[in-house]
Structures are given as structure tokens and as C-alpha cells.
Amino acid sequence: MYIAEIRIENFRSFGAGDQAFVLPIRPGLTALVGENDAGKTAVIDALRLVLGTRDQDVLRADPMDFHQATPGGERADQITIRLTFRGLTASDRGAFAEFLTYEASNGGANTALIVTWLAKRNAKQGSSRRVLPPEWRTGPKGDGPLLDLGARSLLTATYLRPLRDAERAMGAGRGSRLSQILQHTTEIRDTGAPFNKLADPPDDPKGLSVLGLGDYANHLFGESEGIRQARKRLNEEYLQPLSFANDLLQARIGVAGGHEDSYRLRQLLEKLELALTTSTDAESTHTRGLGSNNLLFMACELLLLAAESDGFPLLLIEEPEAHLHPQRQLRLMSFLQEQAEKERADGQRIQIIVTTHSPNLASDLHLKNLALIEGGRAFPLSEGKTQLSASDYRFLERFLDVTKANLFFARAVLIVEGDAENILLPVIARLLGRDFHYHGVSIVNVGGVGLGRFARVFMRKDEARDGVINIPVACITDMDVMPNNAPWIVGKLEADQPIPARPPSRRRWRVNSDFAGDELEKRRAALRAKASGQKVETFVADEWTLEYDLAFHGLGKNVYRAASLALSDDKLNAGITNQDDILTAADNAYQALIDDAYDQSTLASHVYALFEADGASKAIGAQYLAGLLERDIANGVLDAGRLRAALPPYIVAAIEHVTEPIFLAPEEGVAGESSPPATSDAAV
Numbered sequence: 001m002y003i004a005e006i007r008i009e010n011f012r013s014f015g016a017g018d019q020a021f022v023l024p025i026r027p028g029l030t031a032l033v034g035e036n037d038a039g040k041t042a043v044i045d046a047l048r049l050v051l052g053t054r055d056q057d058v059l060r061a062d063p064m065d066f067h068q069a070t071p072g073g074e075r076a077d078q079i080t081i082r083l084t085f086r087g088l089t090a091s092d093r094g095a096f097a098e099f100l101t102y103e104a105s106n107g108g109a110n111t112a113l114i115v116t117w118l119a120k121r122n123a124k125q126g127s128s129r130r131v132l133p134p135e136w137r138t139g140p141k142g143d144g145p146l147l148d149l150g151a152r153s154l155l156t157a158t159y160l161r162p163l164r165d166a167e168r169a170m171g172a173g174r175g176s177r178l179s180q181i182l183q184h185t186t187e188i189r190d191t192g193a194p195f196n197k198l199a200d201p202p203d204d205p206k207g208l209s210v211l212g213l214g215d216y217a218n219h220l221f222g223e224s225e226g227i228r229q230a231r232k233r234l235n236e237e238y239l240q241p242l243s244f245a246n247d248l249l250q251a252r253i254g255v256a257g258g259h260e261d262s263y264r265l266r267q268l269l270e271k272l273e274l275a276l277t278t279s280t281d282a283e284s285t286h287t288r289g290l291g292s293n294n295l296l297f298m299a300c301e302l303l304l305l306a307a308e309s310d311g312f313p314l315l316l317i318e319e320p321e322a323h324l325h326p327q328r329q330l331r332l333m334s335f336l337q338e339q340a341e342k343e344r345a346d347g348q349r350i351q352i353i354v355t356t357h358s359p360n361l362a363s364d365l366h367l368k369n370l371a372l373i374e375g376g377r378a379f380p381l382s383e384g385k386t387q388l389s390a391s392d393y394r395f396l397e398r399f400l401d402v403t404k405a406n407l408f409f410a411r412a413v414l415i416v417e418g419d420a421e422n423i424l425l426p427v428i429a430r431l432l433g434r435d436f437h438y439h440g441v442s443i444v445n446v447g448g449v450g451l452g453r454f455a456r457v458f459m460r461k462d463e464a465r466d467g468v469i470n471i472p473v474a475c476i477t478d479m480d481v482m483p484n485n486a487p488w489i490v491g492k493l494e495a496d497q498p499i500p501a502r503p504p505s506r507r508r509w510r511v512n513s514d515f516a517g518d519e520l521e522k523r524r525a526a527l528r529a530k531a532s533g534q535k536v537e538t539f540v541a542d543e544w545t546l547e548y549d550l551a552f553h554g555l556g557k558n559v560y561r562a563a564s565l566a567l568s569d570d571k572l573n574a575g576i577t578n579q580d581d582i583l584t585a586a587d588n589a590y591q592a593l594i595d596d597a598y599d600q601s602t603l604a605s606h607v608y609a610l611f612e613a614d615g616a617s618k619a620i621g622a623q624y625l626a627g628l629l630e631r632d633i634a635n636g637v638l639d640a641g642r643l644r645a646a647l648p649p650y651i652v653a654a655i656e657h658v659t660e661p662i663f664l665a666p667e668e669g670v671a672g673e674s675s676p677p678a679t680s681d682a683a684v
Contacts, residue, residue: 001113001312002027002351003047004086006378010067010076012042013376023371023378027087028340029352031365033408034373035440040355043373044159044316046081047353050117050136051314052152053159061119063130078120082142085113089347095154098145099138115155116142155312158301162318162355185303188265195219211261214268227253295324295332302339305350313350321358326402329360337365363405367393367457372408375470385466387459387533395453404444404454411440412658413473415455417448419619420546421476427626428651431633432640434659441658451475455531455538468534474654475531475538478545481510481520482605486544489605491613539654543601546651547611547618550625552604554646558632560590562625563610566617 006023008014014021021039032040048059066075085092088111093100102109119134136152138144192209195216208216221227231253239249298320305313320336321329340352356362362370368382379385383393407413414436416422422445426436436443446454458473460466487493492509500507502514512520528538543549551559564586571577593606610616632638644652644662656662 001085001088001092001348003083003314003353004112005082005084006043006046007080007082007084008043008046009080011046011079011081012065012067013037013039014042015067015069015376016076016080019376021376021378024380025351025353025371026368026382027349027351029337029354029365029369030371031361031369032353032355032371032373033357033362035409035411036357038373039376040373041162041318043378044318044353044355047083047157047314047316048159049119049134050081050083050115051155051157051312053316054156055159057159061131061134063121065119066121075121077123078118080142081117083115083117085115086110088113091346096151099147099151101138101140101144103140114138114140114142114144115147118142155314157312157314157316158305160298160301160315160317160320162322210268211265214264221253295328298332302350306339306342306344313344313348315350315352317352317354319356319358320354321356321361326360329358330364333361333364337369357409359402359405359409362408363400363402367396367400370408372469377467379460379466379469381457385461387456387461388453392453392456395450396457399446399450400454404446406442407444407454407457410442410471412442412471413458414441414443414654414658415451415473415475416443416445417451417477418546419445420622421445423619423622424546424626425476425651425655427629428643428647429655429659431629431643432652432655432662434655434662436659439659451477452530452538455536458536459531459534463534471535472658473531473536474657475536476546476650476654477527477538477540479524479527479541479543480545481512481515481523482544482548483601484511484513485602486605486608487511489602489613490609537654537657539650539657542648542650543604545608546648547621548604548608549648549650551607552600553648555625556603556607557587557590558625558628559621560607560610561586562621562628563607563614563616564589565624566621567610567614569617569620 003025005025006021008021009016011021021043023043032043034040045059049061052058061079063075066077066079068075088096088100092113093111096113099113099115101112101114103112104110116137116139117134118137120132122129122132136147138147188210192212193203193207195203195208195212197215197219203212203216205213205216231251234251235249239251243249298317301315305315320332324332336352336354340350343349354361367388370381372379372381383390388396407415414425416425422443426443429436429441444454452475455473455475458469458471460468482490487499487509488495488497493499499511499513502510515523524540527540530538532538541549543552547559547563550556561583564582565572565579568577568582572579572582590607593603598606611618611621629638629643633640633643652662
């Protein structure tokens with residue numbers, strides 16, 4: 001049996017009707033991801049309210065839990081949480097026989113258990129009880145029999161809170177979590193024999209059960225000479241003078257315990273503690289830190305869930321990454337996924353629901369196990385829920401690493417195809433007053449492959465049914481079509497060598513003349529269509545590539561200087577030359593190009609040739625260009641308005657898409673009748 005669907009209405013940030021929270025869940029492991037305040041903890045708390053937890057920590061609805069649709073408005077009168085359980089075993093059907101729902105499916109009937117938890121605000125004035133006692137109802141409409149306490153106890157979940165004290169939970173003490181876990185394991189209950197004090201020869205302690213060892217220890221205490229003497233003195237010198245002839249007071253000194261085996265076993269187990277050490281022979285219990293003790297805690301809870309032959313095997317973990325370094329996080333998530341796939345003796349599998357803020361964990365999960373929580377709504381990322389194809393899922397399983405997985409926790413996402421964009425665009429955005437950190441933008445570098453695949457994660461298959469993920473996603477891609485005269489400038493062809501025809505030639509680069517009529521615009525439209533729709537938009541380079549377009553639209557001199565610095569990067573780092581000399585030579589060379597009166601595309605091609613023909617690193621060039629732009633802004637050579645006017649429009653549009661529109665006053669250099677834009681080339 002597993003939870004197949006969670007529906008929550010009027011609980012905290014979740015509304016009602018079409019604003020209700022609905023999350024279909026697969027068997028096994030489900031990870032809830034998303035930014036803070038999205039509603040992940042509210043989902044876990046809703047499950048705790050309905051099911052209760054084994055740690056005996058009772059969670060009750062509070063008046064503040066009732067949804068408030070508008071600030072200062074009236075709170076809802078009723079919270080409704082509905083859980084649908086499917087995959088019931090024969091044992092489950094027997095345990096919940098009178099509460100089951102039979103759903104028609106493919107000519108047959110599927111058995112489900114549907115539990116609706118209702119809590120109402122108390123409208124009675126002057127009452128100290130602000131929330132009425134909740135009800136657990138069954139049936140598809142909540143009109144079936146009330147779920148009694150005995151049935152509810154079979155649905156209790158195991159819950160690990162986010163800021164858990166593993167050492168305390170695994171330590172000795174009354175009601176310790178360790179004693180609760182051990183008491184229900186078959187190894188503790190069923191292994192070994194009871195103690196028989198009359199046995200001859202005496203019992204071998206190694207063959208005794210835990211309870212037998214306790215009785216054996218109690219027997220040894222009773223036979224201890226020191227205890228015998230203390231008991232004799234207490235009885236003879238103190239209790240006998242206080243006794244009556246027919247009512248003697250006699251003392252017994254022994255290990256505390258009742259008569260029931262379960263009670264005595266629990267008391268014994270409460271004296272045990274569990275700790276990690278450096279080896280099997282180590283005695284110290286202080287050799288491991290918080291992270292390792294958290295792993296120990298989770299391992300114990302899973303031990304209990306895996307060993308049980310009854311009850312509902314559900315484990316809720318908030319932030320399993322707590323106190324764990326990245327490699328431990330990856331090991332943990334792999335382990336949890338494996339545990340969720342194992343079948344218990346009763347035919348059931350453990351269902352695990354976790355919340356996480358860790359890109360490390362998210363990167364190691366199968367996409368089918370992820371559910372993005374955003375704006376009070378759930379968006380499962382399993383097949384059939386997104387616009388990802390089967391091929392996309394296979395691709396992302398291989399290439400969704402830690403760096404890229406941060407897209408699940410962002411308020412906006414910018415997907416780029418290279419290191420240059422990854423380095424340069426955050427700097428440009430900040431200089432335009434649209435700092436990515438401030439706006440919660442994650443930039444994801446996919447390295448030239450799979451740009452559309454990553455973007456389609458955010459596109460829903462059925463928009464009308466599921467709604468839209470309200471996270472703006474911008475994809476930036478090159479046009480990859482060069483001007484007709486560029487092949488000779490950037491070193492693709494020798495002088496006077498004609499452009500080979502396509503086909504039969506196998507050349508992979510293209511020029512504008514390869515496209516007749518409106519074919520070039522069709523290519524642009526096709527690139528956009530790979531990932532555009534809902535909140536996802538693809539921005540295609542206006543001309544060719546990032547570096548070329550920057551030079552073409554007004555940053556030619558800046559790009560030429562940056563490329564020149566990149567070509568001399570090794571010499572600069574070795575101290576063989578200095579930056580001022582490189583920049584002076586670059587300025588002279590660029591001025592020579594200006595003096596040759598080249599048209600805009602030819603001039604930009606000569607600038608780009610430093611990367612394409614001469615081999616300047618685009619990534620290193622981007623680093624230098626970012627520094628040059630920052631310095632020009634700081635020195636007043638350039639301002640935000642002039643920078644915006646000198647940038648390719650598609651870059652500005654992409655930044656605006658993931659932040660907000662950029663409006664600059666005329667005095668900042670925005671184009672207008674009274675203030676024509678000044679390019680960075682003119683400024684420097």
C-alpha cells in the first residue's frame with residue numbers, strides 16, 4: 001500500500017477549489033524540491049496531521065493553519081486533507097475492509113482507501129478551543145464510515161524532522177526513540193531463550209534473549225553479596241521494628257521492572273544507547289559528528305520499517321542532507337532509492353517522501369521521483385507530466401549534475417550553452433541593475449548540448465489540467481549562421497577559395513547565402529520552437545554567436561581588447577608583459593580596422609576572428625570583458641543606459657525575461673529624440 005495522491009485544501013498557503021494542492025505520487029521515493037516558502041513543509045505537516053507519527057510527537061491544527069486568501073482577509077473555516085492509498089495487499093484489504101472504496105477500471109474494480117481529514121474553526125464565541133476536534137472520514141466523498149483509532153494506528157508514519165538531534169534520539173532514556181525501534185524488531189523479540197534460574201547447568205548467557213539477559217542480570221544482582229548484606233540489614237534493623245506480627249515488611253533489591261514481558265523489555269531497551277565509532281573495537285562514543293549520527297538515525301528507522309510485517313511503511317524526512325557533506329548526500333540518496341525499491345516480507349515496499357534544498361540530492365534522483373513545489377502547487381516531473389520525451393529523460397539522467405540541478409531551487413532560470421555566457425551574462429545583468437542574485441536567477445550552463453531538454457522540464461504536458469510552472473526560464477542559443485564574407489576572415493577558407501556547396505560538401509558551418517527567401521527566419525523560428533511556451537522562452541542570437549553579436553551591436557572595441565588579453569593570458573600571468581601594453585596594441589589594431597571603413601558585419605567578423613582563427617579562449621575572453629565593462633562603469637566611461645544600447649537585443653530581452661523590464665532614464669543614455677544612444681566604442 002502506498003499514498004497515490006495528496007489533496008490539501010485551505011491549509012496554510014494552499015487554497016481551495018482550483019487553487020487546492022494536488023500531488024499524485026508514485027510508489028517508492030518522492031522528493032519535494034523548490035525554493036523556500038513554496039509549501040514543502042506544509043505537505044509533510046499535512047501528512048503528519050492525518051497519519052500521526054511514531055515518535056509520539058502530536059501535531060495539532062492551529063488557527064493560523066487555516067488558509068488566508070488575501071492579507072488581512074478572513075481565514076477559511078475548514079481544512080480538508082485527503083489521502084488516497086492504492087496498491088493494497090490482501091492484508092491491507094482485510095485490515096480496512098469496512099473503509100474501502102472500489103473504483104471501476106478497465107472493466108474491473110480497483111480497491112482504494114481514501115481518508116479525508118477535516119478540521120474546523122470553532123465559531124463559538126468565548127470558547128478556549130479555537131479548533132474543533134478533527135474527523136477522519138472515508139469514502140471518495142468523505143461520506144463513508146469514520147476511521148476509528150485502531151485503523152488509524154495502522155497508518156502511522158515515521159517522521160524525521162529537519163533539525164533532528166540524532167544523538168539524543170539514539171541515546172538511553174525513558175521513552176527513547178532507540179528503544180521504540182528496537183522493541184519492534186524481530187531480532188530483539190524473537191532471538192534467544194528466556195532465563196531459567198533453576199537450570200542445571202546454568203544457562204549460557206550467549207543463548208539468552210534480551211529479556212532473558214535482563215532476568216539473568218537481575219538474578220546476579222540478587223545473588224551479589226553486597227546486595228544481600230544491604231537487604232539483610234535493611235530488613236532486620238529498620239523494617240522489622242516497623243512491622244506487625246502478622247504483617248512483616250520485607251525489602252527486595254533488584255533491577256526495576258514490572259511483570260509484563262513487553263514492559264520489562266521496554267525498560268531494558270531504554271537503558272541502551274547507539275553510537276558510531278571508528279571501528280568495531282573502538283570504545284569511544286564521541287568519534288563521529290552530527291552528519292554521521294544522522295545517517296545512523298536514518299539507518300535505524302529504515303531497519304524498523306524494513307523488518308515490520310504489518311503497519312504502513314511510510315518514512316517522511318525533511319532535509320535529509322542536514323549536516324552531510326556533498327559526497328555523503330549522494331551516498332544517502334542512492335541508498336534511499338535502493339531501499340524504496342526493496343520488497344518486505346509482507347509484499348510491501350517502503351514509501352519515502354523527502355523535502356530537500358540540496359542540488360546534490362536532486363542531481364542524484366531520477367526525474368520521475370521529483371516533484372517541484374511552486375506557488376502552492378505541485379508539479380511532478382515524471383513522464384507524461386512534462387513535455388520531455390523518453391529520450392529527454394534518458395539524456396537528463398546522465399547529464400543532470402549538481403551544477404545544473406540548482407534550477408529546481410530558483411525563482412528564475414537562465415540556460416546557456418557555453419562558459420562565456422555563464423561568466424559574462426551575470427555581470428552584464430548586474431551592470432544593468434538586474435542582479436541575478438537579487439532576483440533569484442540560477443544560470444545553468446549545458447555546454448552546447450541539450451538546451452531544450454533542460455528547458456522542457458518546466459513545460460507541462462497538459463497546461464489546462466496541471467497549470468503553468470510560474471518560473472520564468474530563458475534559453476540563449478547561437479544562430480550559428482555567419483555573414484557571407486566571414487569564412488575567409490575567420491579562417492574557414494583560404495583566400496580566393498570558393499565556398500563548397502552543401503551538399504555534396506561535408507562542411508558543417510553555414511553562411512547567409514545558404515538560405516533562400518525566408519528560410520533563415522524559419523531556422524530562427526525552429527530554434528525558438530525547441531523550447532518556447534508557457535513561461536519558457538528561447539532567445540536566438542540576432543546575428544551569429546555571442547562574441548560576434550556583442551561586436552556587431554556596439555561593443556566591438558571592448559571585445560577586441562578582451563580577446564587580445566585572452567591571447568596573452570599566459571604571458572600576463574607569467575609577468576612577461578603587462579595589461580596596459582596589450583590594451584594599447586589592441587586599441588591601435590582596432591583603430592586600423594575602423595580606418596579601413598569596413599561595414600558593420602565585416603568589422604565584427606574581424607573582431608570575432610581573434611577567437612575563431614587566432615584561438616583566443618572564449619571563457620578567458622569573457623572574464624576579461626567582464627572586468628573591462630566593470631571598470632568602464634566604475635570610471636564613468638560607460639553607464640547603464642549606454643551599455644544597454646550597445647548590447648544585442650536578444651541578450652537584453654533574455655535578462656528582462658528572468659528579472660524584470662529594464663527602464664532607464666534619458667540621462668542614462670536610453671535612445672530617444674533628445675538623447676541618442678552612445679555606444680561603448682564611442683565612449684572608449
